[in-house]
Amino acid sequence: MAKFESLTFDNGFARLPEAYFSRVCPTPVPDPYLVCYSPEALALLDLDASEITRPETIQTLAGNQLLPGMDALAALYAGHQFGHFVPQLGDGRAILLGEVKNAAGEGWELQLKGAGRTPYSRGGDGRAVLRSSIREFLCSEAMHALGIPTTRALCIVGSDRPVYREDEETAALVTRLAPSFVRFGSFEVFYYRNQIEPIRHLADYVIARYYPELATRAEPYAELLREVARRTAELMAQWQAVGFSHGVMNTDNMSILGLTLDYGPFGFLDAFDPGYICNHSDTGGRYAFDQQPDVAAWNITKLAQTLVPLLSVETASAAIADYPQQFGQAYIARMAAKFGLPASGEMVPLLMDALQLLAQNHVDYTIFMRRLCDFDSATEAVNAPLRDLFLDRAAFDAWALRYAAALRQQGSDDTTRGQTMRAVNPKYILRNHLAEVAIRRAADERDYSEINRLHRLLARPFDEQPENAAYAAEPPDWARKIEVSCSS
Structure with missing residues (x-):
């Protein structure tokens, strides 16, 4: 296994023109400590547990020191948030450290969420709190175990530095992994600025790096749209079949690779409720459980719009026209298998x-x-x-x-x-009350054992695990009072 400081970085996104990002270093935190980690995610970087527990590694994953080859930056993007266009968003509390090439030749971008202020923080402190970090860590890895495309979570590093939300809370950083964090909003920011060449350049980058088979097609941009729409349809079918509600399906939270991206106020269904709203901030129910497939379709039209300058309205429309059928077929196939x-x-x-x-x-x-x-x-x-x-x-x-x-x-x-x-109907999912118990123990007692227990449990969601049967029971009455919002 490799040493953390000897990882090989490639940093493809950092080689793009600086119109796409701002170079910014993480803001250090005092006295960082390891809260939890995922051995499965570590293996993607050819690392084992002995590397993640070293003080030098913890310092790096706290944002306190960079390794040779890292090229820290915050990405620029825009997005439609709850249906309204916001012309400039960007990584307001996430900083990309670089891209690691593993022995298998796979590229994994390392991103610190909660690493401090960036040019896109919009007055925020750029920090993440422990409770939201625990939820993201557990759900990222749980979704992977369910077979659902997702960003991964390497670890959580904590610090006793206070962070102020509704109350004073503890700071934390999640190290996230993904082949790419490019999102629909990465294209939107340039479309609404009427900057065509950056759109073309970004599309060429995405095709060359992640969809190389499309490069020789007669209409590569149209094929890119078609493939993103297909992957998104498959992802929505998987969400709906497992009962997962994302909560904030803004275009800036939609992955160009069809990954589940940005875990905030998510939730899994307990009692089946098609109109379930997991996000307390979503007062209009725009992102209710049964609205997700249609919201994804709307988001895809916004992505298609950004590529119209490279195509035509007719070609872009045709490229995404099969989304409803693709979603319907994928959903029925998954539900039929479940039955x-x-x-x-x-x-x-x-x-x-x-x-x-x-x-x-x-x-x-x-x-x-x-x-x-x-x-x-x-x-x-x-x-x-x-x-x-x-x-x-x-x-x-x-x-x-x-x-x-x-x-x-x-x-x-x-x-x-x-x-x-x-094999397709999980016994164990990350219910809100299970996450809440782990959060309370971590915050109140600095006891991280429940996070680790849940991580091990959810890594095998389809197994019986009779010793853990209590984790598969219906939620207790107090769980109905749990609320998660865009600040969670």
Whole structure:
């Protein structure tokens, strides 16, 4: 395994003209200490645990010292926030340290979130607090374990330096990894400035570095749009199928690579509620759970608009026209797999009726899907563990008869089907109350054991882990009072 200080940096984004970023060094924090880390993310850099615990490494990941080869910068972008265009945003509390090439030839950009003020901080302090850092760390790694494209979280470094939000809190920095942090808003800032060449240059950079197969196509910019739309459709299908709500789907939070980007006020569904709003700041429900696929489509049109100067309105529109169909097919395929059924049109009413029943009866989505893995398709089977989740037992019984008939028609074997379904229906998700317990212990007692316990648990979300069964239970009553917002 490599030494941290011997990592090889490539820094492709830093070689772009400075119109795309501002060079700025992190602001040091006093007495940094390691809160937690991800061995899986460390392995992406060819590092093991012994490297992350060294004082020299902690100093670097606190932003207190840079390594040879690092080229620290904050990226410029704009974005539509809650539907309204903001002409200049940028990394207001995130600083890119550089891009590491691992032994496999993969490039991973290292970014410190909470590293201090940048030219884009807009009056903010550029810091992150421990509570939000814990949520981002845990969810980034949990989403990866669920098979959902995401930025990764290497570690959290804490400092007793006070940070002021609603109250005084503790500062923390998350080291994030991604092949690229370029987002839709990276293009928007130049479009609204009527600067065409920077758009072309950035598009060429993205194609050459991340979509090289498109470079020789007749319309590479159109193909880029088409591929981003396809990846975004797949991502939305994965979010919806697992019950994940992002909370702030602004265009500046949309990845050009189709990654889940910028974890703020996110939430996983407990009781199934299509209109679930995880962000307390989202008073209008723009980013409610059931709105996410349509919001993504709207965001894609904004990205397409930025490339119109390189194409035409007609070509750009055609490039993203398949998004609704792509999302629909991807979503139905994932939901059918969760129910152990083929992804055929005739099965759609059965799937949608189940979701309607869940909503009407306020049934926990993850628990229902996991128990469905053990469904007995015999004609007279009672399926009590599932049935007990519903207040309207008669309605469930009627649906269960239809479901059993569909399974028998497909010649489904319950044992085989159950094994297959358990591989796509997680038993464990990062529920808000689980994160809240870890946050309270860390903040009040400086006890980080629950963060590590959750990280290990969520690294294997599809396994039974009977010793951790309590983590798969419905949330306690006090969890209903948890609120997360854009400051979380």
